[in-house]
Amino acid sequence: MVIDRLLDHFVGENVIVACVYCDFHDQERQTAATMIGALTRQIVKARGMVPNKIDEAFERAEREVGGGRLQVSESVKLLRAALTPVKRTFICIDALDECPDKHRSHLLTALHTICQASPGVQLFITGRPHIRDAVETLLPGCVQGISVCTNGEDIREYLEMELKHDPVPSEMNHTLKADIMKRIPEKIPNRYVMVNSISKVLSDY
Amino acid sequence: MTKLLNWLSPLQARTRHNDVRARRQDGLGEWFVKADEFVKWRDGKNEPGKTTLFCSGNPGVGKTFLR
Numbered sequence: 641m642v643i644d645r646l647l648d649h650f651v652g653e654n655v656i657v658a659c660v661y662c663d664f665h666d667q668e669r670q671t672a673a674t675m676i677g678a679l680t681r682q683i684v685k686a687r688g689m690v691p692n693k694i695d696e697a698f699e700r701a702e703r704e705v706g707g708g709r710l711q712v713s714e715s716v717k718l719l720r721a722a723l724t725p726v727k728r729t730f731i732c733i734d735a736l737d738e739c740p741d742k743h744r745s746h747l748l749t750a751l752h753t754i755c756q757a758s759p760g761v762q763l764f765i766t767g768r769p770h771i772r773d774a775v776e777t778l779l780p781g782c783v784q785g786i787s788v789c790t791n792g793e794d795i796r797e798y799l800e801m802e803l804k805h806d807p808v809p810s811e812m813n814h815t816l817k818a819d820i821m822k823r824i825p826e827k828i829p830n831r832y833v834m835v836n837s838i839s840k841v842l843s844d845y
Numbered sequence: 846m847t848k849l850l851n852w853l854s855p856l857q858a859r860t861r862h863n864d865v866r867a868r869r870q871d872g873l874g875e876w877f878v879k880a881d882e883f884v885k886w887r888d889g890k891n892e893p894g895k896t897t898l899f900c901s902g903n904p905g906v907g908k909t910f911l912r
Binding site (some may be wrong): 642645646649660669670674675676677678680681684685690694695698701710718728755761762763764765766767768769771772775776779781782783784785786787788 | 846849850852853854855856857877878880882883885886887889891894895896897898899900901902903
């Protein structure tokens with residue numbers, strides 16, 4: 641949603657959106673170095689050319705025994721090299737709480753370095769509330785917070801959609817539908833829960 | 846080029862994004878992209894230095910579908 645909206649909003653402008661999704665089940669491969677590398681990879685692809693610094697580093701690595709795997713510090717340098725002439729870059733990191741602590745701190749520190757060095761970079765990070773401290777500490781003075789909550793409109797749209805796919809449509813009628821549309825939104829606590837909980841309330845109904 | 850890209854990182858973020866996009870429902874989370882915090886951040890109109898928007902929520906609130 642955010643990624644598509646950013647792409648739509650800035651279409652035709654010199655803007656790049658790069659993203660990484662942290663996944664608890666993919667911890668083996670997802671290190672700070674590979675996640676930063678994934679951002680560089682997308683930026684290089686979006687620009688359609690390989691900056692000299694990256695090309696040179698790759699050729700050096702190829703000559704090394706064992707393929708020369710990228711370390712975090714080198715990875716950060718390459719990301720900076722990829723960013724240089726781009727006017728604005730949005731970096732999205734999803735589910736940061738699923739990234740193990742040691743990689744998370746390296747990643748946040750690296751992102752802070754990048755933001756300080758490249759003023760056109762903006763970060764969008766999602767995660768559970770318990771990592772807020774880590775994010776604010778490692779990106780000091782850079783963070784604006786927003787809590788995800790849903791509203792009545794979201795809930796009603798979701799209900800309409802679910803009701804269209806009612807597995808037993810013969811048991812549905814106008815009175816029941818009106819009742820569902822009125823009572824389910826009232827049951828969603830504090831307007832704070834989204835799809836999963838609505839499904840639960842709906843299946844209990 | 847492919848070899849170089851794979852050296853930069855073996856992770857393929859775009860595939861993941863398209864997978865999530867396919868499961869997302871249109872209209873859900875519309876409020877988010879209209880929220881003041883989001884619009885200000887997108888347009889670079891936050892106070893100087895506030896370059897990061899941290900979107901927090903508990904499991905299941907739909908953060909992933911916002912990305």
